[in-house]
Each structure stands twice: as C-alpha cells, then as structure tokens.
Amino acid sequence: MLNPSAVAAVVLRAWMRLRALLLIAAAGTLLAACANKPVASTEVMPFDRAVQQAVDDLMVQTQKMPAFLARVESRLQKSRIVIDPLLDGTTGQQTEVTQAAQQRIVQRMQERFSQFTVNQVDSQAVEQAQYVLSGTLTRQADASAGRxxxxxxxxxxxxxxxxxxxxxxxxxxxxxxxxxxFYRDSPVSTRDRAVDGYIRTSQTPAGQQADALYLQRLPTTAVLQEAIDAYAAGRWQEALTRYEAAAQRPDGQQLRVYNGLYLTQMQLGRTADAERSFGQLAKLGLEASKLSVKFLFRPGSTEFLNDSRISGVYPMWLRQIARQAAQMSNNCLLVTGHTSRTGSESVNERLSLQRATVVRMRLAAEAPSLAKRLKEAGMGFRENIVGTGADDASDALDRRVEFKVEDCAASS
Structure with missing residues (x-):
C-alpha cells in the first residue's frame, strides 16, 4: 500500500514541474509577441512602424516588473491600463495625428498583449485601472522637416x-x-500646470516618480475628456453637463475646463453665462501670470479678422480681460503680440508691436484705471510655439496675444 505522504509529495513535484513549464510557455508566447527589438534611440522610422515599435518596447519593459510572472500565471486576472489621450508635446493640444497614434496604440496592444485590458480614459475606467498610459508627439525643432x-x-x-x-x-x-x-475652438491656450504635468510624466524615465499633480487630477481629467468627446460629437448639452461636473470638483479650476464651459455655453446661446466663464478663464490665466488668447487679425493688418463669427466676441473678451486685470491693483500688465513665421523678421516684429498697441488701447478704453499699468511689446515670430508658418489652424497659437502680469516696480 502506497504511503499517502509519498503520493502527495510525488503529485506536488509533478505539479511544480507542470507549473514551471506552463510559465515558461506563457512567457515564451509573450516574448514572441514582443519579438521586435526595443526602439533604438537613433533609429528614425515611418509613423506606423514607430508606433508599433514604441508599444512593443514599452510592453517588453513590463516583464521586469515584480508581479509579471504572477500575471502570466493567471491570465484571467488581467491588468487594466487606461490611456490618457496623447498630446502634442509643444502645444499641449490633442491633434489629428495624436489621435491617430492613440488608435494604433490601442489596436497594437489588443492584438499582441492580451495580458492587459486597455481602455480609453473615462470615469469608470480610471477607477478600475492599475496603470495609466500617457504620451507625447513632439516636433523636433533642430532637425530637418518631418522629424x-x-x-x-x-x-x-x-x-x-x-x-x-x-x-x-x-x-x-x-x-x-x-x-x-475642442482645442481648435478654445479661445485661450489650454497649456497649464496640469498639462505640463502630463507632458513631464510622458517623458520621465522608468523607475522615477510621475508628476504628482497630474496623477492627483486624473479623475477630473477623465470627466473633462468625456466633455471633450461630447463636444467633438456636437452633443452640446451633454458636453456642458460634463464640463460643469469637472468645474465643481476641488481641482476643477483649470484652463481646459473653462474653455469648455465657454464654448458649450456659446453653442447653446447662453451668452451671459459664456461671458462669466470667459472672465474666469481670464482670471485663471492672469493669476498664473500668463494668459495667451487667440486673437485673429487680418493678414498684415492691425484690424481684427473681418468675420463676425470669429471676431464678433472679441469686444467681450477684451472687456473681461480688462476687468480681471484692473482688479490686480498692485501689478502691471504686459501685452505682447506674436506672429507666425511668414515674411521678414523686421516686418513681423513691427506688426506684432502694432497689434499689441491696439489691444493695449482697447483694454485702457474698457478700464481707464488700468491705463497707466499697461505696457506693450512685439516679439514677431521669435517665440513661435509651433513654428511651421502654415498660417492655418495648426499654428494659430503662433499668432496669439499674451497678457503677462508683472510687478510695476520691476517693469518700470
């Protein structure tokens, strides 16, 4: 008669050998899916291939995580990844190409890395996720075109x-x-501390801490993205409801939130509410000491674009900027004009200064008490953000007017 203890020991050893073989097989399957070598930092490749290589390299690195073998052993317990929409690393905007990259990332991960469940960012997905994937696509200014x-x-x-x-x-x-x-229509540049934290996290080497403020605000970012998606689909009331929900959160005082409130209220014909939202937008920007507004001028002119659908709201914008600036009684306001990279440097510097002067005069007319605390400057295209000279929606930020709060004594 067999000793029960001996039988148990034999069964246990057999199970351990089988378990080891299963782990090796599962890991081998995953390694096969990651067969492409990690991206070489000097290798330049077409867009689609670069996205695939980046995803493969990212997932290969997860094998070094302590819980990797446990996840391989139990495929039913998938790790959840939420993707926070990719941004342009210079402007902080979502663009057509960052969306295309994100779609390819999701497709690649679903096809090749089944140990992860991948979801677009929303309130429910953030609550359930163990990981967040972020990313930037940044034009290389010091390289040839198209890099x-x-x-x-x-x-x-x-x-x-x-x-x-x-x-x-x-x-x-x-x-x-x-x-x-949303980013095309926003009157004010959306790049603020929260966006900077996202960009910083996306470019942080493995093993280091992500930006704490970015992670802290991720639940609000999820609500905000739901609003942005609804806005893109033309569902104005739904978008407004989600923007309002984001604004009511403790960390909802963000440029993207109030840009969204303004845009949806305008779409719904709630102009008084929209003006209040723009006032809060101006306040947030000025409190951060930098408000970048997309005023559009006629080419080569100091006159606003002759299209009431675009420039018809400019008097209201100027009124709210003047009112908010006037409340900062101990500070001065530097109004700086910018142009895109079209034409000579001297012409653009002169034109940008002339445009800044026009805006300064309009602010002084709105708030006479502010007049002595206003200054103007023209930068031409020296501080372009995009720098392509396309003169279309893609480089609208290059034709901005900036309002920077300064100490009057220091700026005199």
Whole structure:
C-alpha cells in the first residue's frame, strides 16, 4: 500500500514541474509577441512602424516588473491600463495625428498583449485601472522637416512610479497636426500646470516618480475628456453637463475646463453665462501670470479678422480681460503680440508691436484705471510655439496675444 505522504509529495513535484513549464510557455508566447527589438534611440522610422515599435518596447519593459510572472500565471486576472489621450508635446493640444497614434496604440496592444485590458480614459475606467498610459508627439525643432519624437510612459497608479518608458523617432512630413475640435475652438491656450504635468510624466524615465499633480487630477481629467468627446460629437448639452461636473470638483479650476464651459455655453446661446466663464478663464490665466488668447487679425493688418463669427466676441473678451486685470491693483500688465513665421523678421516684429498697441488701447478704453499699468511689446515670430508658418489652424497659437502680469516696480 502506497504511503499517502509519498503520493502527495510525488503529485506536488509533478505539479511544480507542470507549473514551471506552463510559465515558461506563457512567457515564451509573450516574448514572441514582443519579438521586435526595443526602439533604438537613433533609429528614425515611418509613423506606423514607430508606433508599433514604441508599444512593443514599452510592453517588453513590463516583464521586469515584480508581479509579471504572477500575471502570466493567471491570465484571467488581467491588468487594466487606461490611456490618457496623447498630446502634442509643444502645444499641449490633442491633434489629428495624436489621435491617430492613440488608435494604433490601442489596436497594437489588443492584438499582441492580451495580458492587459486597455481602455480609453473615462470615469469608470480610471477607477478600475492599475496603470495609466500617457504620451507625447513632439516636433523636433533642430532637425530637418518631418522629424518627430514619440514618447510613451506607463505609470503604476498605486505607487505613482513610471514602470516603463520609451521613445521612438519618426520621419514623416505629412502628419496632420491640426488641433481637434475642442482645442481648435478654445479661445485661450489650454497649456497649464496640469498639462505640463502630463507632458513631464510622458517623458520621465522608468523607475522615477510621475508628476504628482497630474496623477492627483486624473479623475477630473477623465470627466473633462468625456466633455471633450461630447463636444467633438456636437452633443452640446451633454458636453456642458460634463464640463460643469469637472468645474465643481476641488481641482476643477483649470484652463481646459473653462474653455469648455465657454464654448458649450456659446453653442447653446447662453451668452451671459459664456461671458462669466470667459472672465474666469481670464482670471485663471492672469493669476498664473500668463494668459495667451487667440486673437485673429487680418493678414498684415492691425484690424481684427473681418468675420463676425470669429471676431464678433472679441469686444467681450477684451472687456473681461480688462476687468480681471484692473482688479490686480498692485501689478502691471504686459501685452505682447506674436506672429507666425511668414515674411521678414523686421516686418513681423513691427506688426506684432502694432497689434499689441491696439489691444493695449482697447483694454485702457474698457478700464481707464488700468491705463497707466499697461505696457506693450512685439516679439514677431521669435517665440513661435509651433513654428511651421502654415498660417492655418495648426499654428494659430503662433499668432496669439499674451497678457503677462508683472510687478510695476520691476517693469518700470
């Protein structure tokens, strides 16, 4: 008769051998899916291939995570990744090409890395996720035309650590850099501390901490993205409801939130509410000491664009900027004009200064008490953000007017 203890020992050893073989087989399957070598930092490739390589490299790095073998052993317990929409690394905007990159990332991960469940960012997905994937696509200013850098980072939400990060270099002159609907229509540049935190996290090496403010605001970002998606689909009331929900959160005082409130209220004909939202937008920008507004002028002129659908709201914008600036009684306001890279440097510097002067005079007319605290400057195209000279929606930020709060004594 067999000893029960001996039988149990034999069964246990057999199970351990089988378990080891299963782990090796599962890991081998995953490694096969990741067969492409990690992205070489000097290698430049077409857009689609670069995205695929970046995803593969990012996922290969997850094998170094302590819980990797446990996840391989139990495929039913998939780790959840939420993708926070990719941004242009210079402007902080979502664009047509960042959306295209995101779609390819999701497709690649679903096809090749089944140990992860991948979802677009929304309130429910953020609550259930263990990781957030962020990324930037940045034009390389010091390289030849069509050179871009794609950076992806995978951050563990519980620890706040970037567990994997990769960079791929792209050569493609035909990428569609037009901002998506919300960013195209926003009157004020949306780049603020929260957006800076996203960009910083996407470019943080593995093993380091992600930006704490970015992670802290991720639940609000999810609500905000729901609003942005509804706006893009033309569902104005739904978008307004979600923007209002974001604004009511403790960390909802953000430029993207109040841009969205303003836009949807205008679409719904609620002009008084829209003016209040723009006033709050101006206040937030001035409190951060930099408000960038997309005033559009006629080409080569100091007159606003002759299209009431665009410039018809400019008097209201100027009124609210003047009112908010007037309340900062101990500070001065520097009004700086900018132009895109079209024409000579001297012509653009002169034109940008003339435009700044016109805006300064309009502000003084709205708030006479502000007149002595206003200054103007013209930068031409020396501080372009995009710098392509396309003169369309893709580089509208280059033709901005900036309002910067300064100490009057220091600026005199």
């Amino acid at each position: 871009w850098q794609l950076a992806l980072a995978l951050t563990e939400l519980k620890s706040g650590t970037v567990v994997a990060q990769t960079v791929a270099r792209i050569a493609d002159e035909k990428l569609d850099t037009r901002p998506t609907a």
